[in-house]
Amino acid sequence: KAGVTQTPRYLIKTRGQQVTLSCSPISGHRSVSWYQQTPGQGLQFLFEYFSETQRNKGNFPGRFSGRQFSNSRSEMNVSTLELGDSALYLCASSQQGRSPLHFGNGTRLTVT
Amino acid sequence: GQQVMQIPQYQHVQEGEDFTTYCNSSTTLSNIQWYKQRPGGHPVFLIQLVKSGEVKKQKRLTFQFGEAKKNSSLHITATQTTDVGTYFCAGINTNAGKSTFGDGTTLTVKP
Numbered sequence: 001k002a003g004v005t006q007t008p009r010y011l012i013k014t015r016g017q018q019v020t021l022s023c024s025p026i027s028g029h030r031s032v033s034w035y036q037q038t039p040g041q042g043l044q045f046l047f048e049y050f051s052e053t054q055r056n057k058g059n060f061p062g063r064f065s066g067r068q069f070s071n072s073r074s075e076m077n078v079s080t081l082e083l084g085d086s087a088l089y090l091c092a093s094s095q096q097g098r099s100p101l102h103f104g105n106g107t108r109l110t111v112t
Numbered sequence: 113g114q115q116v117m118q119i120p121q122y123q124h125v126q127e128g129e130d131f132t133t134y135c136n137s138s139t140t141l142s143n144i145q146w147y148k149q150r151p152g153g154h155p156v157f158l159i160q161l162v163k164s165g166e167v168k169k170q171k172r173l174t175f176q177f178g179e180a181k182k183n184s185s186l187h188i189t190a191t192q193t194t195d196v197g198t199y200f201c202a203g204i205n206t207n208a209g210k211s212t213f214g215d216g217t218t219l220t221v222k223p
Contacts, residue, residue, distance in 0.1 A: 042215035056210040098204050100145055103154040
């Protein structure tokens with residue numbers, strides 16, 4: 001089985017721009033979660049999607065949004081980028097929300 | 113909201129020494145998961161504990177879930193250089209429906 005695929009691997013954006021990150025889960029997995037990882041802040045939960053519905057949301061501003069498609073692929077969008085948004089964004093899929101998470105390699109976003 | 117605290121933040125050991133990381137939740141958990149992230153890599157699932165007082169072993173790794181299902185530990189016996197990385201616990205609360213990760217313990221092993 002192919003693992004979780006995230007694209008792109010690296011992104012460099014400037015303040016004020018917006019960005020869209022993509023995640024393809026493991027085949028058969030219906031739950032997709034997104035996490036932000038920064039040094040010293042650990043893994044911060046952004047949101048979880050299950051069957052195209054947002055099931056849980058973390059404490060991030062409305063600039064962070066996401067969606068899930070009927071094939072379980074997911075995208076997250078960050079609008080009006082700030083320097084503090086620079087981080088590794090990890091996507092994880094699971095069969096259901098409480099099952100073990102399978103992480104992708106992440107997208108490293110740098111905002112200048 | 114649910115908080116999961118993990119200590120210590122960093123641990124430096126000599127190869128062959130033991131290592132333990134502790135995870136404490138502010139609320140009772142339905143289950144707890146442990147992950148390992150190698151430098152430059154992504155978190156990889158190690159194990160899930162579900163039952164109160166559960167103990168599971170994977171070779172040199174021993175995982176415990178507390179009787180009250182609010183704390184957990186990971187113990188590595190006789191560390192090796194391949195053990196380096198950051199170990200995260202993730203507490204799952206059925207009511208909250210999401211995984212809350214601890215901040216991780218970063219282990220370095222000196223040969």
